[in-house]
Amino acid sequence: MPIYAHFLLKFVRRQSVFNQFKTSMPIKYFVSILFTLLLLHPTWGQLSDTPPSPSHIENDSSKIDIINIDKYKERNTPQGIFRELTGNVHLKQQEMHMWCDSGFILPNKQVEAFDNVQMLQDDSIRIFSDSLYYDGILRFSRLRENVVLKDTSMTLFTDKLDYDLNTRIATFPEGSLIESDTTTMISKKGTYNANTNIAHFSDSVRVTNPNYKLVADSLAFNTQTEMAFFLGPTMVYNEEKIVYCEDGFYDSKRNYAELYKNAHFENREDGKSEVAQGDTIIYDGEQDVYYLIGHAHFRNDQQEVFADTILMDGKTEQYSFQGNPIFKSRDSTNNQSINATHSDYDGVTKTMIFRGDVVVAQDQQIMTTDSLDYSTETKSGVARGNVVWRDTSANMQISCGEAFYNDSTKYLLAHKNPLLTTLIDKDTMWLRSDTLIAIPDSSDQDQRNLYAFHQVQIFKSNIQVLCDSLFYNSIDSIFNFYINPILWVDGSQFTADTIQVQMKKSKLHRVSLFNNSFIVNTNEATYFNQIKGKDAITQFNGAGDIQSMSVYENGETVYYALDEADRYMLVNDIDCQDMRLYFADNQIKRINYLGKPSAVVYPMHQVDHKTLQLNGFQWLDSLQIKTKYEFLGIPAPIVLIDSNSISPIDSLSISEQIDSIVTPLDSSQTLNKSNKLKSKKIIKSNTNPPIKSSTPNPKKDNSAIRKSKKRSKLKKKKQQAER
Structure with missing residues (x-):
């Protein structure tokens, strides 16, 4: 029978294939032409109803053995021997068995099988279909319509399947469905390797498992271990969690996953709203532990965290953030x-x-x-x-x-x-x-x-x-x-039960003393200017100097008067219920007495100055911290003196200047006004008490005064440098 006649017969036998070649010609005419061609062929009439004996079957590794058939026909042609097999057909080639209702063994060891087709390889791979084409030399098969492939770990359903018996790889170019234990997979195309039990799916991949669902463009799945390998954009989700990545794998049996490339995770369990991202996300479902590795980012309703690595333990609710984490609140x-x-x-x-x-x-x-x-x-x-x-x-x-x-x-x-x-x-x-x-x-x-x-x-x-x-x-x-409290302001000491200091435009504006008010000022630890009362309020000007002072209830004051050369003249001891003192250049210029004052003026050398210390007097200079270095407990810097910077008026030698700083002045020396808050000269007014004695201090040598002033200037410069 000519080869074209054989294929025409095949199309008649299989209505599904035959339909692909329908023309407008009526079927009855087409069948008539087919049988006319068969009858005209000179050798077709030589048919055999019995299968060939073993001697008729090729004796090589690619031979196809006929194990069983009900009917057998064959015809020699220039292309080779065509064998028609009918009824309970069972063929075998090496480890492969094939069953069908009918089929053909074509030249070059090709087989076509129809209806109830089964293929078995190594007792492990079994394939069912409506039709099959098999190349016995290449050991390659094409199965069509209602194809089912089964092995020990899964079942695959499709309408088109190509299977290579050498590599044990099945290819399904159209829609397929795989069932493996508790997992179902759907895709438009893919492959399955029976050696590795790995199926590769591509194009609209869908996976359903009792624990999750998966949507992907491309996926590899081990049907034995039920491990899914993500080969492109993939989303795994259930009612509580959503996972996205573009690379990685998931072991459904261990509930373990490693996600790479744009990986992120969302947790909605128990009403949570948590999102995690990282270069790599590792999830251990059995331990309920997450690892975010590389550019890790975690976010919930309250805050978000950026770190190199983040560990989250769901069981213990312990989180660890490593590698310079940054936390930001999400509260508006x-x-x-x-x-x-x-x-x-x-x-x-x-x-x-x-x-x-x-x-x-x-x-x-x-x-x-x-x-x-x-x-x-x-x-x-x-x-x-x-x-x-x-x-x-x-x-x-x-x-x-x-x-x-x-x-x-x-x-x-x-x-x-x-x-x-x-x-x-x-x-x-x-x-x-x-x-x-x-x-x-x-x-x-x-x-x-x-x-x-x-x-x-x-x-x-x-x-x-x-x-x-x-x-x-x-x-x-x-x-x-x-x-x-003790307050020191530019050498003046303030004490009281309570002290209130008010600043104005970052400058000292007012000092208020409440209960047992006491102000002390001195140029040396011998003569003390004193102001005392129940309460006292001191006003300062914009430069920070004392402008006025109001003393309330049982006011007392002791102050030393200086002449124009800053020499001590006499000391005033005044009592009054209330008084107001006015200052200029830190000296008392005027006193207003609110009540009847009692005043005594003593010459400097006719009074024991210790007896002039008012009740409650305390000189607490030893408690005062003099420099910021002393306050902070750090060593003061060493100041080098440049001899070229000494002006001609500072004619004292360096040793003399140092001696003037470290040697205390005795009470007989004249003091410089720059070292103290000056006391006011006595104001001659009707409100001030008469001076009982006015014997002045003897005049001192003018050169000694100049030297004292120079020493005072140097001392002041040193104090300012230390502060």
């Missing part, structure tokens, strides 16, 4: 961010733990520390080790060993050697105490009030304070000093 009312070298989070206690170079920033406030424990529930934290807190809006800094603060209330408590630093009138002021508290003012959250408790010390170039506790109101710029 809280723009806080936190940086650190390493951080951990305890989901049970809602506590964040930061370690190494911690930086907390919020609005105009910045805090640095070695470590920080922060509660996300109470929005409060404890910083430990080298704590430095800065408020740039208030030009304020607090350093300490440990601090507690609250985000919501902006409350800060510092202890373990806290030190406050601020800038007032372009001059630094330091404050030290056992405990410092900074809190926003109730009327203006942008303004901070300050509390200091126990062993309070303040140092500024022209102001020093000691007290037990302090309150500072930033709106009114008022300091309140409590419990044995």
Whole structure:
């Protein structure tokens, strides 16, 4: 029979194939032509109804054995022998068995099989289909219509399947469905390797598992281990979680995944809204642990975190952030961010733990520390080790060993050697105490009030304070000093039960003393100017000099008068219920007495000056901190003196200048006005008491006065340099 006649017969036998070649010609004419061609062929009439004996079958490795058939026909042609097999057909080639209802063995060891086709290889791969074409030399098959491929680990359904028995690789170019244990996979095309049990899917891949669903462009799946390998954009999801990546794998039996390339993860379990990203995401479902490695980013409703690596333990609710993590609040009312070298989070206690170079920033406030424990529930934290807190809006800094603060209330408590630093009138002021508290003012959250408790010390170039506790109101710029306060202002000492200092435009404006007020001033530790009363209020001018002083209830004053050459003339001792003193150039110019005064004026050498010390007098110079280096506990810098910078008027030698600084002046020497707050000359007025004695101090040698002035100038320069 001619080869073309054979193929025409094949198309008649298979209606599905025959339909592909339909023409407008009626079927009955087509069949007539077919049988006419068959009858005209000279050899077709020589048919055999019995299968060939074994001697008729080729004896080589590619031979195809006929194990069973009900009917057999064959015909020799120039192209080779055509064998028609009918009924319970069973063929075999090496380890491969084939069954069908009917078929042909064509020349060159080709087989076509139809209806109820089965192929079995190694008792492990079994394929079912409606039709099959098999090349026995290449050991390659094409199966069509209702194809089912089964092996020990999965079942594949498709309408077109090509299977290579040598490589044991099946290719399905059209839609396919694979069922493996509890997993179902659908794709438009793919391959399956029976040696490795790995199926490759591409184009609209869908995977369904009781634990998850998967959508991908390309996917490899091991049907034995149920491991999925992601070869392109892939999304795995269930009701609680969503995972996306473009590379990686997932082991459904172990519930373990490693995701690469634009990997991110969303967790919606128990109402959460968590998103995690990283160069690599590792998920261990059995342990409920996530690792985000490389450019890690985690976000929830409250905050987001950036780090090199993030570890999340779902069972213990423990999180670890490694490699310079940065935390940012997602609260619209809280723009806080936190940086650190390493951080951990305890989901049970809602506590964040930061370690190494911690930086907390919020609005105009910045805090640095070695470590920080922060509660996300109470929005409060404890910083430990080298704590430095800065408020740039208030030009304020607090350093300490440990601090507690609250985000919501902006409350800060510092202890373990806290030190406050601020800038007032372009001059630094330091404050030290056992405990410092900074809190926003109730009327203006942008303004901070300050509390200091126990062993309070303040140092500024022209102001020093000691007290037990302090309150500072930033709106009114008022300091309140409590419990044995001592205030030094440019050499004047103020004491009282309570001292209040008000600043105006960053300058000293008013000092108020309440209960047991006492002001002392001296040029040397021998003659003391004193003002005493129940309360006293001192006003300062814009330059920071005393302008006036009001003394209330039981006012007393002792002050030393100088002549125009700054020589002591006499001492005044005055008592009055209330009085007001007016100053110019730090000297008393006028006194108004509100009540009847009692006054005594003594010549300098006719009085025991110790007897002039008022009741409650204390000279606390030994408690005063003189320089910022002494306050901060650091060595003062060495100042080198350039001899060329000494003016001709400073004719003293260097040794003489040093001697004048380190040698105390005795009471007989004339003092220079630059070393003290000058006392006022006696005002001749009806309100002032008469002078009982006015014997002046003997005049001193003018050269000695000049030398004393030079020494005083040098001493003042040294003091200013130290401050």
